[in-house]
Amino acid sequence: MIDFLQTTLTSFVALIPVTLAQSLILGFVVAGIMIPFRMLSFPDLTSEGAFPLGGCVCGVALASGLGPLTAIGLALLTGFIAGCCTAFIHLRFRIHTLLAGILVMTMLYSVNLRIMGRSNLSVFGTETIFDWVPFVQPGFPLAKILAVGVITLAIFLALNFFFTTEKGTAVRAVGANPVMAEAQGINVWAATIGGIGLAGAFSAFSGALMVQSQGFADVNMGLGILINGLAALMIGEAIVGKATVWRQLLAPFAGAMVYYQLVSLCLAAGMPPPDLKLATGAFVLLMLALPTLRAARGRQAATPRESFRE
Amino acid sequence: MLEIRAARKVFYRGQPDEKIALNGLDLTLNSGEFGVVIGSNGAGKSSMLNAISGSLALDSGQILINGEDMTGLPVHKRAKRIARVFQDPMLGTAASMTVAENMLLAELRNSRRTLRHGLNAKRLTDYRERLAILGLGLEDRLNTRVDLLSGGQRQSLSLIMAVGGSPDLLLLDEHTAALDPRTADIVMEATVRAVEALKLTTLMVTHNMQHAVDFGHRVIMLNAGRVHLEIGGEEKTNVTVPDLIGHFATKTDSMLLAS
Numbered sequence: 001m002i003d004f005l006q007t008t009l010t011s012f013v014a015l016i017p018v019t020l021a022q023s024l025i026l027g028f029v030v031a032g033i034m035i036p037f038r039m040l041s042f043p044d045l046t047s048e049g050a051f052p053l054g055g056c057v058c059g060v061a062l063a064s065g066l067g068p069l070t071a072i073g074l075a076l077l078t079g080f081i082a083g084c085c086t087a088f089i090h091l092r093f094r095i096h097t098l099l100a101g102i103l104v105m106t107m108l109y110s111v112n113l114r115i116m117g118r119s120n121l122s123v124f125g126t127e128t129i130f131d132w133v134p135f136v137q138p139g140f141p142l143a144k145i146l147a148v149g150v151i152t153l154a155i156f157l158a159l160n161f162f163f164t165t166e167k168g169t170a171v172r173a174v175g176a177n178p179v180m181a182e183a184q185g186i187n188v189w190a191a192t193i194g195g196i197g198l199a200g201a202f203s204a205f206s207g208a209l210m211v212q213s214q215g216f217a218d219v220n221m222g223l224g225i226l227i228n229g230l231a232a233l234m235i236g237e238a239i240v241g242k243a244t245v246w247r248q249l250l251a252p253f254a255g256a257m258v259y260y261q262l263v264s265l266c267l268a269a270g271m272p273p274p275d276l277k278l279a280t281g282a283f284v285l286l287m288l289a290l291p292t293l294r295a296a297r298g299r300q301a302a303t304p305r306e307s308f309r310e
Numbered sequence: 311m312l313e314i315r316a317a318r319k320v321f322y323r324g325q326p327d328e329k330i331a332l333n334g335l336d337l338t339l340n341s342g343e344f345g346v347v348i349g350s351n352g353a354g355k356s357s358m359l360n361a362i363s364g365s366l367a368l369d370s371g372q373i374l375i376n377g378e379d380m381t382g383l384p385v386h387k388r389a390k391r392i393a394r395v396f397q398d399p400m401l402g403t404a405a406s407m408t409v410a411e412n413m414l415l416a417e418l419r420n421s422r423r424t425l426r427h428g429l430n431a432k433r434l435t436d437y438r439e440r441l442a443i444l445g446l447g448l449e450d451r452l453n454t455r456v457d458l459l460s461g462g463q464r465q466s467l468s469l470i471m472a473v474g475g476s477p478d479l480l481l482l483d484e485h486t487a488a489l490d491p492r493t494a495d496i497v498m499e500a501t502v503r504a505v506e507a508l509k510l511t512t513l514m515v516t517h518n519m520q521h522a523v524d525f526g527h528r529v530i531m532l533n534a535g536r537v538h539l540e541i542g543g544e545e546k547t548n549v550t551v552p553d554l555i556g557h558f559a560t561k562t563d564s565m566l567l568a569s
Binding site for chain 2: 161162164165166167168169170172173176177179180181182183184185186187188
Protein backbone atom coordinates (compact mmCIF):
# COMPACT_ATOMS: atom_id res chain seq x y z
CA MET A 1 0.00 0.00 0.00
CA ILE A 2 2.72 2.43 1.01
CA ASP A 3 4.62 1.35 -2.08
CA PHE A 4 1.65 2.05 -4.29
CA LEU A 5 1.17 5.52 -2.84
CA GLN A 6 4.84 6.26 -3.19
CA THR A 7 5.09 5.26 -6.85
CA THR A 8 1.84 7.06 -7.65
CA LEU A 9 3.03 10.20 -5.96
CA THR A 10 6.49 10.09 -7.51
CA SER A 11 5.20 9.70 -11.04
CA PHE A 12 2.49 12.32 -10.44
CA VAL A 13 4.96 14.88 -9.12
CA ALA A 14 7.34 14.16 -11.97
CA LEU A 15 4.52 14.91 -14.41
CA ILE A 16 3.34 18.17 -12.81
CA PRO A 17 5.34 20.59 -15.02
CA VAL A 18 4.48 18.80 -18.27
CA THR A 19 0.82 18.59 -17.29
CA LEU A 20 0.79 22.25 -16.27
CA ALA A 21 2.17 23.32 -19.64
CA GLN A 22 -0.39 21.15 -21.41
CA SER A 23 -3.29 22.41 -19.28
CA LEU A 24 -2.36 26.06 -19.88
CA ILE A 25 -2.48 25.41 -23.61
CA LEU A 26 -5.82 23.61 -23.32
CA GLY A 27 -7.21 26.43 -21.18
CA PHE A 28 -7.96 28.30 -24.40
CA VAL A 29 -10.13 25.54 -25.78
CA VAL A 30 -12.01 25.53 -22.47
CA ALA A 31 -12.47 29.30 -22.88
CA GLY A 32 -13.68 28.54 -26.41
CA ILE A 33 -16.32 26.25 -24.90
CA MET A 34 -17.25 28.61 -22.05
CA ILE A 35 -17.92 31.72 -24.16
CA PRO A 36 -20.72 30.19 -26.27
CA PHE A 37 -22.13 28.24 -23.31
CA ARG A 38 -22.16 30.87 -20.62
CA MET A 39 -21.89 34.24 -22.35
CA LEU A 40 -24.18 33.50 -25.31
CA SER A 41 -26.36 30.57 -24.05
CA PHE A 42 -25.37 28.83 -27.27
CA PRO A 43 -24.28 25.22 -26.60
CA ASP A 44 -21.61 24.88 -29.23
CA LEU A 45 -19.72 21.78 -30.38
CA THR A 46 -17.56 23.52 -32.97
CA SER A 47 -14.50 23.33 -30.71
CA GLU A 48 -14.20 19.61 -31.37
CA GLY A 49 -13.47 20.51 -35.01
CA ALA A 50 -11.90 23.94 -34.55
CA PHE A 51 -9.19 22.64 -32.21
CA PRO A 52 -7.71 20.17 -34.76
CA LEU A 53 -8.38 22.76 -37.49
CA GLY A 54 -6.09 25.20 -35.72
CA GLY A 55 -3.56 22.42 -35.24
CA CYS A 56 -3.62 21.33 -38.89
CA VAL A 57 -3.42 24.88 -40.25
CA CYS A 58 -0.55 25.68 -37.90
CA GLY A 59 1.21 22.41 -38.80
CA VAL A 60 0.96 22.95 -42.54
CA ALA A 61 2.03 26.59 -42.18
CA LEU A 62 5.09 25.61 -40.13
CA ALA A 63 5.98 22.80 -42.53
CA SER A 64 5.81 25.19 -45.47
CA GLY A 65 8.35 27.45 -43.77
CA LEU A 66 6.11 30.18 -42.37
CA GLY A 67 6.99 31.69 -38.99
CA PRO A 68 5.32 30.43 -35.81
CA LEU A 69 3.40 33.68 -35.31
CA THR A 70 2.07 33.66 -38.86
CA ALA A 71 1.04 30.04 -38.36
CA ILE A 72 -0.88 30.99 -35.21
CA GLY A 73 -2.45 33.94 -37.00
CA LEU A 74 -3.72 31.67 -39.78
CA ALA A 75 -5.06 29.21 -37.21
CA LEU A 76 -6.93 32.01 -35.43
CA LEU A 77 -8.45 33.17 -38.68
CA THR A 78 -9.68 29.73 -39.78
CA GLY A 79 -11.02 29.00 -36.29
CA PHE A 80 -12.90 32.28 -36.35
CA ILE A 81 -14.45 31.41 -39.70
CA ALA A 82 -15.46 27.94 -38.45
CA GLY A 83 -17.23 29.49 -35.45
CA CYS A 84 -18.98 32.05 -37.64
CA CYS A 85 -20.25 29.21 -39.86
CA THR A 86 -21.88 27.42 -36.91
CA ALA A 87 -23.55 30.61 -35.70
CA PHE A 88 -24.71 31.50 -39.20
CA ILE A 89 -26.20 28.03 -39.81
CA HIS A 90 -28.15 28.35 -36.57
CA LEU A 91 -29.37 31.90 -37.18
CA ARG A 92 -30.15 31.68 -40.87
CA PHE A 93 -31.69 28.22 -41.13
CA ARG A 94 -33.11 27.98 -37.58
CA ILE A 95 -31.19 24.77 -37.02
CA HIS A 96 -30.64 23.74 -33.40
CA THR A 97 -27.33 25.04 -32.04
CA LEU A 98 -26.11 21.53 -31.19
CA LEU A 99 -26.93 20.19 -34.65
CA ALA A 100 -25.28 23.20 -36.29
CA GLY A 101 -22.16 22.45 -34.25
CA ILE A 102 -22.21 18.75 -35.18
CA LEU A 103 -22.56 19.64 -38.87
CA VAL A 104 -19.60 22.02 -38.82
CA MET A 105 -17.50 19.69 -36.69
CA THR A 106 -18.12 16.73 -39.02
CA MET A 107 -17.39 18.75 -42.14
CA LEU A 108 -14.24 20.14 -40.54
CA TYR A 109 -12.83 16.61 -40.23
CA SER A 110 -12.68 16.36 -44.03
CA VAL A 111 -11.43 19.93 -44.28
CA ASN A 112 -8.64 19.14 -41.83
CA LEU A 113 -7.62 16.07 -43.83
CA ARG A 114 -7.65 18.13 -47.03
CA ILE A 115 -5.54 20.86 -45.45
CA MET A 116 -2.86 18.42 -44.30
CA GLY A 117 -3.21 15.97 -47.20
CA ARG A 118 -2.66 13.11 -44.74
CA SER A 119 -3.71 12.16 -41.25
CA ASN A 120 -0.66 13.46 -39.41
CA LEU A 121 2.25 15.74 -40.00
CA SER A 122 5.47 16.11 -38.07
CA VAL A 123 6.82 19.63 -37.62
CA PHE A 124 9.48 18.63 -35.15
CA GLY A 125 12.51 20.91 -35.30
CA THR A 126 10.79 23.93 -36.84
CA GLU A 127 10.95 27.16 -34.91
CA THR A 128 8.14 27.67 -32.35
CA ILE A 129 7.13 30.55 -30.11
CA PHE A 130 8.53 28.59 -27.17
CA ASP A 131 12.04 29.05 -28.58
CA TRP A 132 11.76 32.77 -27.91
CA VAL A 133 11.36 32.56 -24.14
CA PRO A 134 14.46 34.20 -22.61
CA PHE A 135 16.66 32.65 -19.90
CA VAL A 136 15.26 29.13 -20.13
CA GLN A 137 16.32 26.17 -22.18
CA PRO A 138 13.92 25.74 -25.10
CA GLY A 139 12.04 22.47 -25.27
CA PHE A 140 11.63 22.20 -21.52
CA PRO A 141 8.21 22.54 -19.86
CA LEU A 142 9.27 25.75 -18.09
CA ALA A 143 9.58 27.61 -21.40
CA LYS A 144 6.07 26.54 -22.35
CA ILE A 145 4.65 27.38 -18.93
CA LEU A 146 6.15 30.87 -19.06
CA ALA A 147 5.13 31.58 -22.64
CA VAL A 148 1.57 30.28 -22.39
CA GLY A 149 1.18 31.64 -18.87
CA VAL A 150 1.92 35.18 -20.06
CA ILE A 151 -0.44 34.81 -23.04
CA THR A 152 -3.17 33.41 -20.78
CA LEU A 153 -2.84 36.33 -18.38
CA ALA A 154 -2.97 38.85 -21.22
CA ILE A 155 -6.01 37.24 -22.82
CA PHE A 156 -7.80 36.89 -19.49
CA LEU A 157 -7.29 40.60 -18.78
CA ALA A 158 -8.38 41.55 -22.28
CA LEU A 159 -11.55 39.43 -22.06
CA ASN A 160 -12.30 40.80 -18.60
CA PHE A 161 -11.99 44.31 -19.96
CA PHE A 162 -14.07 43.63 -23.06
CA PHE A 163 -17.01 42.01 -21.30
CA THR A 164 -17.47 45.01 -19.00
CA THR A 165 -17.38 47.58 -21.80
CA GLU A 166 -20.54 48.87 -23.44
CA LYS A 167 -20.09 46.50 -26.37
CA GLY A 168 -19.25 43.54 -24.14
CA THR A 169 -22.29 44.12 -21.95
CA ALA A 170 -24.42 44.08 -25.09
CA VAL A 171 -22.92 40.73 -26.12
CA ARG A 172 -23.73 39.28 -22.70
CA ALA A 173 -27.28 40.60 -23.00
CA VAL A 174 -27.71 38.57 -26.19
CA GLY A 175 -26.92 35.44 -24.19
CA ALA A 176 -29.09 36.45 -21.25
CA ASN A 177 -32.21 37.36 -23.25
CA PRO A 178 -32.08 37.65 -27.05
CA VAL A 179 -35.60 39.12 -27.32
CA MET A 180 -34.79 41.85 -24.83
CA ALA A 181 -31.38 42.47 -26.41
CA GLU A 182 -32.98 43.03 -29.80
CA ALA A 183 -35.57 45.39 -28.33
CA GLN A 184 -32.68 47.37 -26.79
CA GLY A 185 -31.19 47.94 -30.22
CA ILE A 186 -28.57 45.21 -30.11
CA ASN A 187 -27.82 43.37 -33.32
CA VAL A 188 -28.31 39.78 -32.18
CA TRP A 189 -26.88 38.32 -35.38
CA ALA A 190 -23.67 40.31 -35.22
CA ALA A 191 -23.13 39.59 -31.52
CA THR A 192 -23.79 35.86 -31.91
CA ILE A 193 -21.67 35.40 -35.02
CA GLY A 194 -18.85 37.48 -33.56
CA GLY A 195 -19.00 35.72 -30.19
CA ILE A 196 -19.08 32.16 -31.56
CA GLY A 197 -16.38 33.15 -34.06
CA LEU A 198 -14.20 34.39 -31.19
CA ALA A 199 -14.76 31.08 -29.40
CA GLY A 200 -13.75 29.16 -32.54
CA ALA A 201 -10.61 31.28 -32.76
CA PHE A 202 -9.75 30.38 -29.16
CA SER A 203 -10.17 26.66 -29.85
CA ALA A 204 -8.01 26.92 -32.96
CA PHE A 205 -5.42 28.94 -31.03
CA SER A 206 -5.25 26.14 -28.49
CA GLY A 207 -4.78 23.60 -31.29
CA ALA A 208 -2.01 25.68 -32.86
CA LEU A 209 -0.15 26.01 -29.55
CA MET A 210 -0.54 22.29 -28.97
CA VAL A 211 1.04 21.48 -32.34
CA GLN A 212 3.96 23.81 -31.64
CA SER A 213 4.33 22.24 -28.23
CA GLN A 214 4.18 18.58 -29.22
CA GLY A 215 5.84 18.91 -32.61
CA PHE A 216 3.21 17.21 -34.75
CA ALA A 217 -0.34 17.73 -36.00
CA ASP A 218 -2.95 15.00 -36.18
CA VAL A 219 -6.51 15.08 -37.53
CA ASN A 220 -7.65 13.09 -34.52
CA MET A 221 -6.17 15.44 -31.96
CA GLY A 222 -9.59 16.93 -31.20
CA LEU A 223 -11.22 13.64 -30.29
CA GLY A 224 -12.98 14.09 -26.95
CA ILE A 225 -11.62 17.59 -26.40
CA LEU A 226 -15.15 18.88 -25.89
CA ILE A 227 -16.01 16.58 -23.02
CA ASN A 228 -12.62 17.22 -21.42
CA GLY A 229 -13.17 20.94 -21.80
CA LEU A 230 -16.63 20.73 -20.27
CA ALA A 231 -15.27 18.77 -17.31
CA ALA A 232 -12.56 21.39 -16.85
CA LEU A 233 -15.14 24.18 -17.05
CA MET A 234 -17.35 22.50 -14.43
CA ILE A 235 -14.40 22.14 -12.06
CA GLY A 236 -13.36 25.72 -12.67
CA GLU A 237 -16.85 27.02 -11.96
CA ALA A 238 -17.04 24.90 -8.82
CA ILE A 239 -13.77 26.42 -7.58
CA VAL A 240 -13.91 30.09 -8.60
CA GLY A 241 -17.66 30.41 -9.20
CA LYS A 242 -19.44 32.18 -12.01
CA ALA A 243 -21.38 34.93 -10.29
CA THR A 244 -19.38 37.82 -11.72
CA VAL A 245 -17.82 38.42 -15.09
CA TRP A 246 -14.24 37.97 -13.96
CA ARG A 247 -15.02 34.74 -12.08
CA GLN A 248 -16.81 33.33 -15.10
CA LEU A 249 -13.82 34.24 -17.27
CA LEU A 250 -11.29 32.83 -14.82
CA ALA A 251 -13.18 29.52 -14.49
CA PRO A 252 -12.02 27.91 -17.78
CA PHE A 253 -8.35 28.68 -17.21
CA ALA A 254 -8.35 27.66 -13.53
CA GLY A 255 -10.50 24.63 -14.30
CA ALA A 256 -8.15 23.41 -17.04
CA MET A 257 -5.17 23.58 -14.70
CA VAL A 258 -6.91 21.59 -11.95
CA TYR A 259 -8.64 19.12 -14.27
CA TYR A 260 -5.53 17.98 -16.14
CA GLN A 261 -3.64 17.53 -12.88
CA LEU A 262 -6.49 15.32 -11.69
CA VAL A 263 -6.31 13.29 -14.91
CA SER A 264 -2.58 12.99 -14.47
CA LEU A 265 -3.11 11.79 -10.90
CA CYS A 266 -5.60 9.15 -12.06
CA LEU A 267 -3.19 7.91 -14.71
CA ALA A 268 -0.32 7.86 -12.24
CA ALA A 269 -2.48 5.78 -9.91
CA GLY A 270 -2.74 3.20 -12.66
CA MET A 271 -6.07 3.97 -14.26
CA PRO A 272 -6.10 2.46 -17.76
CA PRO A 273 -6.09 5.32 -20.32
CA PRO A 274 -8.96 3.81 -22.38
CA ASP A 275 -11.28 4.29 -19.38
CA LEU A 276 -10.53 7.99 -19.23
CA LYS A 277 -13.38 9.15 -21.47
CA LEU A 278 -15.93 7.08 -19.56
CA ALA A 279 -14.73 8.56 -16.28
CA THR A 280 -14.74 12.11 -17.68
CA GLY A 281 -18.20 11.68 -19.16
CA ALA A 282 -19.54 10.30 -15.87
CA PHE A 283 -17.99 13.24 -14.05
CA VAL A 284 -19.59 15.83 -16.36
CA LEU A 285 -22.92 14.03 -16.07
CA LEU A 286 -22.68 14.11 -12.29
CA MET A 287 -21.85 17.83 -12.25
CA LEU A 288 -24.78 18.61 -14.53
CA ALA A 289 -27.15 16.39 -12.56
CA LEU A 290 -26.12 17.69 -9.15
CA PRO A 291 -28.57 20.63 -8.89
CA THR A 292 -31.50 18.35 -9.78
CA LEU A 293 -30.38 15.68 -7.34
CA ARG A 294 -30.05 18.21 -4.55
CA ALA A 295 -33.47 19.64 -5.28
CA ALA A 296 -35.02 16.16 -5.26
CA ARG A 297 -33.64 15.58 -1.78
CA GLY A 298 -35.22 18.84 -0.75
CA ARG A 299 -32.04 20.22 0.74
CA GLN A 300 -32.20 23.32 -1.31
CA ALA A 301 -34.78 24.99 -3.48
CA ALA A 302 -34.56 23.90 -7.09
CA THR A 303 -32.27 26.25 -8.95
CA PRO A 304 -33.80 27.64 -12.12
CA ARG A 305 -33.07 25.42 -15.07
CA GLU A 306 -30.48 26.78 -17.44
CA SER A 307 -32.14 28.02 -20.57
CA PHE A 308 -30.34 27.71 -23.85
CA ARG A 309 -31.13 28.91 -27.29
CA GLU A 310 -32.42 26.27 -29.62
CA MET B 311 -45.94 60.66 -34.44
CA LEU B 312 -46.87 57.14 -35.47
CA GLU B 313 -48.59 56.38 -38.76
CA ILE B 314 -49.75 52.95 -39.84
CA ARG B 315 -50.90 52.89 -43.43
CA ALA B 316 -52.98 50.05 -44.88
CA ALA B 317 -51.08 47.42 -42.91
CA ARG B 318 -51.88 43.91 -44.04
CA LYS B 319 -50.63 40.59 -42.71
CA VAL B 320 -51.95 37.11 -43.49
CA PHE B 321 -50.77 34.01 -41.68
CA TYR B 322 -50.80 30.57 -43.36
CA ARG B 323 -51.76 32.11 -46.70
CA GLY B 324 -53.49 29.66 -49.03
CA GLN B 325 -53.86 27.02 -46.37
CA PRO B 326 -57.18 25.90 -44.83
CA ASP B 327 -56.32 27.69 -41.57
CA GLU B 328 -55.49 30.98 -43.28
CA LYS B 329 -55.80 33.86 -40.83
CA ILE B 330 -55.95 37.54 -41.67
CA ALA B 331 -54.23 39.21 -38.73
CA LEU B 332 -54.15 42.76 -40.07
CA ASN B 333 -56.64 43.73 -42.74
CA GLY B 334 -55.66 47.11 -44.13
CA LEU B 335 -55.21 48.71 -40.73
CA ASP B 336 -54.86 52.51 -40.68
CA LEU B 337 -53.92 54.36 -37.53
CA THR B 338 -52.35 57.71 -36.71
CA LEU B 339 -51.10 58.66 -33.29
CA ASN B 340 -50.01 62.28 -32.90
CA SER B 341 -46.87 63.30 -31.06
CA GLY B 342 -47.48 63.28 -27.32
CA GLU B 343 -50.71 61.37 -27.66
CA PHE B 344 -51.49 58.39 -25.41
CA GLY B 345 -53.57 55.80 -27.26
CA VAL B 346 -55.15 52.80 -25.54
CA VAL B 347 -55.79 49.77 -27.73
CA ILE B 348 -58.52 47.28 -26.82
CA GLY B 349 -60.11 44.40 -28.69
CA SER B 350 -61.00 40.76 -28.24
CA ASN B 351 -58.48 37.95 -28.67
CA GLY B 352 -57.42 37.62 -32.28
CA ALA B 353 -58.47 41.16 -33.14
CA GLY B 354 -54.92 41.96 -34.23
CA LYS B 355 -53.58 43.85 -31.21
CA SER B 356 -50.41 41.78 -30.84
CA SER B 357 -49.86 41.63 -34.59
CA MET B 358 -50.10 45.41 -34.76
CA LEU B 359 -47.63 45.89 -31.91
CA ASN B 360 -45.22 43.36 -33.42
CA ALA B 361 -45.53 45.03 -36.82
CA ILE B 362 -44.67 48.38 -35.26
CA SER B 363 -41.69 47.02 -33.32
CA GLY B 364 -40.45 45.11 -36.36
CA SER B 365 -40.69 41.52 -35.11
CA LEU B 366 -43.51 40.88 -37.62
CA ALA B 367 -42.93 41.72 -41.29
CA LEU B 368 -45.96 43.15 -43.08
CA ASP B 369 -47.26 41.69 -46.37
CA SER B 370 -48.08 45.21 -47.47
CA GLY B 371 -48.54 48.65 -45.95
CA GLN B 372 -46.27 51.07 -44.18
CA ILE B 373 -45.18 52.04 -40.70
CA LEU B 374 -43.87 55.57 -40.19
CA ILE B 375 -42.48 57.19 -37.09
CA ASN B 376 -42.11 60.97 -37.16
CA GLY B 377 -42.50 60.73 -40.93
CA GLU B 378 -39.67 58.25 -41.35
CA ASP B 379 -40.40 54.94 -43.03
CA MET B 380 -39.67 52.02 -40.67
CA THR B 381 -41.27 49.29 -42.77
CA GLY B 382 -38.15 47.45 -43.90
CA LEU B 383 -36.04 47.95 -40.78
CA PRO B 384 -35.19 45.11 -38.37
CA VAL B 385 -36.15 45.26 -34.67
CA HIS B 386 -32.76 46.43 -33.45
CA LYS B 387 -32.66 49.38 -35.84
CA ARG B 388 -36.17 50.49 -34.90
CA ALA B 389 -35.16 50.31 -31.24
CA LYS B 390 -33.43 53.69 -31.71
CA ARG B 391 -36.93 55.19 -31.83
CA ILE B 392 -39.15 52.65 -30.13
CA ALA B 393 -39.12 51.42 -26.53
CA ARG B 394 -41.28 48.51 -25.49
CA VAL B 395 -42.50 47.04 -22.22
CA PHE B 396 -43.57 43.42 -22.65
CA GLN B 397 -46.43 41.65 -20.91
CA ASP B 398 -44.09 39.03 -19.50
CA PRO B 399 -41.76 40.56 -16.89
CA MET B 400 -39.19 37.89 -17.84
CA LEU B 401 -39.07 39.12 -21.42
CA GLY B 402 -38.28 42.78 -20.84
CA THR B 403 -35.16 42.37 -18.72
CA ALA B 404 -31.98 40.29 -18.84
CA ALA B 405 -32.51 38.01 -15.84
CA SER B 406 -28.93 36.90 -15.26
CA MET B 407 -27.59 40.45 -15.36
CA THR B 408 -27.70 43.08 -12.64
CA VAL B 409 -30.15 45.98 -12.32
CA ALA B 410 -27.39 48.43 -13.25
CA GLU B 411 -26.37 46.40 -16.31
CA ASN B 412 -29.98 46.33 -17.50
CA MET B 413 -30.19 50.10 -17.07
CA LEU B 414 -26.98 50.44 -19.08
CA LEU B 415 -28.38 48.34 -21.93
CA ALA B 416 -31.47 50.53 -22.06
CA GLU B 417 -29.44 53.74 -21.93
CA LEU B 418 -27.44 52.59 -24.95
CA ARG B 419 -30.58 51.72 -26.90
CA ASN B 420 -30.31 54.73 -29.17
CA SER B 421 -26.57 55.31 -29.21
CA ARG B 422 -23.45 53.58 -30.47
CA ARG B 423 -21.92 51.16 -28.02
CA THR B 424 -18.22 51.86 -27.52
CA LEU B 425 -15.27 49.97 -26.10
CA ARG B 426 -15.28 52.11 -23.01
CA HIS B 427 -16.05 50.77 -19.54
CA GLY B 428 -19.82 50.56 -19.23
CA LEU B 429 -20.83 51.14 -15.62
CA ASN B 430 -18.94 54.27 -14.58
CA ALA B 431 -19.64 56.24 -11.40
CA LYS B 432 -21.59 58.95 -13.20
CA ARG B 433 -23.98 56.42 -14.70
CA LEU B 434 -24.50 54.60 -11.40
CA THR B 435 -25.47 57.86 -9.71
CA ASP B 436 -27.87 58.62 -12.52
CA TYR B 437 -29.46 55.15 -12.33
CA ARG B 438 -29.84 55.45 -8.57
CA GLU B 439 -31.73 58.72 -9.00
CA ARG B 440 -33.98 57.41 -11.73
CA LEU B 441 -34.86 54.22 -9.85
CA ALA B 442 -35.52 56.14 -6.64
CA ILE B 443 -38.57 57.73 -8.31
CA LEU B 444 -40.34 54.35 -8.15
CA GLY B 445 -40.04 54.16 -4.36
CA LEU B 446 -39.46 50.38 -4.50
CA GLY B 447 -35.94 50.45 -3.08
CA LEU B 448 -34.43 49.36 -6.41
CA GLU B 449 -31.91 52.21 -6.16
CA ASP B 450 -30.13 50.29 -3.37
CA ARG B 451 -30.05 47.05 -5.33
CA LEU B 452 -28.11 48.14 -8.42
CA ASN B 453 -25.83 45.09 -8.18
CA THR B 454 -28.63 42.58 -7.64
CA ARG B 455 -29.32 40.10 -10.41
CA VAL B 456 -32.70 40.87 -11.93
CA ASP B 457 -33.95 37.29 -11.48
CA LEU B 458 -33.91 37.90 -7.72
CA LEU B 459 -36.50 40.70 -8.07
CA SER B 460 -40.25 40.18 -7.91
CA GLY B 461 -42.40 40.39 -11.04
CA GLY B 462 -43.62 43.83 -10.08
CA GLN B 463 -40.12 45.12 -9.44
CA ARG B 464 -38.94 43.72 -12.76
CA GLN B 465 -41.83 45.31 -14.62
CA SER B 466 -41.17 48.64 -12.89
CA LEU B 467 -37.54 48.37 -13.90
CA SER B 468 -38.62 47.61 -17.49
CA LEU B 469 -40.73 50.74 -17.43
CA ILE B 470 -37.92 52.98 -16.14
CA MET B 471 -35.65 51.42 -18.78
CA ALA B 472 -38.19 52.08 -21.52
CA VAL B 473 -39.00 55.72 -20.71
CA GLY B 474 -35.34 56.67 -20.26
CA GLY B 475 -33.92 58.54 -23.22
CA SER B 476 -37.43 59.72 -24.22
CA PRO B 477 -38.20 57.31 -27.09
CA ASP B 478 -40.19 58.63 -30.05
CA LEU B 479 -42.72 55.89 -29.39
CA LEU B 480 -43.48 53.88 -26.26
CA LEU B 481 -45.22 50.52 -26.72
CA LEU B 482 -46.90 48.98 -23.68
CA ASP B 483 -48.01 45.43 -24.36
CA GLU B 484 -50.48 44.57 -21.57
CA HIS B 485 -47.64 45.46 -19.29
CA THR B 486 -49.64 45.15 -16.06
CA ALA B 487 -51.57 42.00 -16.98
CA ALA B 488 -49.18 39.58 -15.25
CA LEU B 489 -49.11 41.52 -11.98
CA ASP B 490 -51.29 41.36 -8.88
CA PRO B 491 -53.83 44.22 -8.67
CA ARG B 492 -51.88 46.30 -6.16
CA THR B 493 -48.59 46.05 -8.04
CA ALA B 494 -50.44 46.64 -11.30
CA ASP B 495 -51.73 49.92 -9.87
CA ILE B 496 -48.24 50.99 -8.82
CA VAL B 497 -46.80 50.21 -12.25
CA MET B 498 -49.72 51.87 -14.02
CA GLU B 499 -49.38 54.99 -11.89
CA ALA B 500 -45.66 55.17 -12.60
CA THR B 501 -46.43 54.73 -16.31
CA VAL B 502 -48.90 57.60 -16.42
CA ARG B 503 -46.55 59.87 -14.47
CA ALA B 504 -43.66 59.17 -16.83
CA VAL B 505 -45.76 59.47 -19.98
CA GLU B 506 -47.21 62.81 -18.88
CA ALA B 507 -43.92 64.24 -17.60
CA LEU B 508 -42.03 63.33 -20.77
CA LYS B 509 -44.99 63.84 -23.15
CA LEU B 510 -44.28 60.46 -24.76
CA THR B 511 -46.19 59.23 -27.76
CA THR B 512 -47.60 56.04 -26.27
CA LEU B 513 -49.56 53.06 -27.49
CA MET B 514 -50.86 50.80 -24.73
CA VAL B 515 -52.60 47.49 -25.33
CA THR B 516 -54.83 46.38 -22.49
CA HIS B 517 -57.59 43.94 -21.65
CA ASN B 518 -58.48 45.97 -18.60
CA MET B 519 -61.48 48.12 -19.57
CA GLN B 520 -61.14 50.25 -16.44
CA HIS B 521 -57.62 51.20 -17.54
CA ALA B 522 -58.95 52.02 -20.99
CA VAL B 523 -61.53 54.33 -19.42
CA ASP B 524 -59.19 55.92 -16.87
CA PHE B 525 -56.05 56.49 -18.93
CA GLY B 526 -55.02 57.89 -22.27
CA HIS B 527 -56.38 60.45 -24.69
CA ARG B 528 -58.02 58.05 -27.09
CA VAL B 529 -59.41 54.51 -27.02
CA ILE B 530 -58.80 52.50 -30.17
CA MET B 531 -60.79 49.32 -30.56
CA LEU B 532 -59.56 46.74 -33.04
CA ASN B 533 -61.67 44.06 -34.62
CA ALA B 534 -60.76 41.56 -37.34
CA GLY B 535 -57.47 43.29 -38.09
CA ARG B 536 -58.66 46.87 -38.48
CA VAL B 537 -59.76 49.81 -36.40
CA HIS B 538 -63.36 49.17 -35.39
CA LEU B 539 -63.93 52.23 -33.26
CA GLU B 540 -62.08 55.28 -31.96
CA ILE B 541 -63.20 57.32 -28.99
CA GLY B 542 -61.32 60.51 -28.25
CA GLY B 543 -61.70 64.04 -26.92
CA GLU B 544 -64.88 64.92 -25.02
CA GLU B 545 -66.43 61.54 -25.67
CA LYS B 546 -63.45 59.76 -24.09
CA THR B 547 -63.85 61.59 -20.79
CA ASN B 548 -67.47 60.47 -20.48
CA VAL B 549 -67.07 56.86 -21.61
CA THR B 550 -67.76 54.05 -19.12
CA VAL B 551 -66.75 50.40 -18.90
CA PRO B 552 -70.18 49.07 -19.95
CA ASP B 553 -70.06 51.45 -22.94
CA LEU B 554 -66.82 49.93 -24.11
CA ILE B 555 -67.92 46.36 -23.55
CA GLY B 556 -71.06 47.14 -25.53
CA HIS B 557 -68.88 47.68 -28.57
CA PHE B 558 -67.28 44.25 -28.48
CA ALA B 559 -68.62 42.04 -31.23
CA THR B 560 -68.84 39.11 -28.89
CA LYS B 561 -69.33 39.88 -25.25
CA THR B 562 -67.81 37.54 -22.74
CA ASP B 563 -68.17 37.29 -19.02
CA SER B 564 -64.44 37.48 -18.58
CA MET B 565 -64.44 41.05 -19.81
CA LEU B 566 -66.96 42.09 -17.22
CA LEU B 567 -64.97 40.21 -14.61
CA ALA B 568 -61.76 41.86 -15.73
CA SER B 569 -63.30 45.26 -15.12
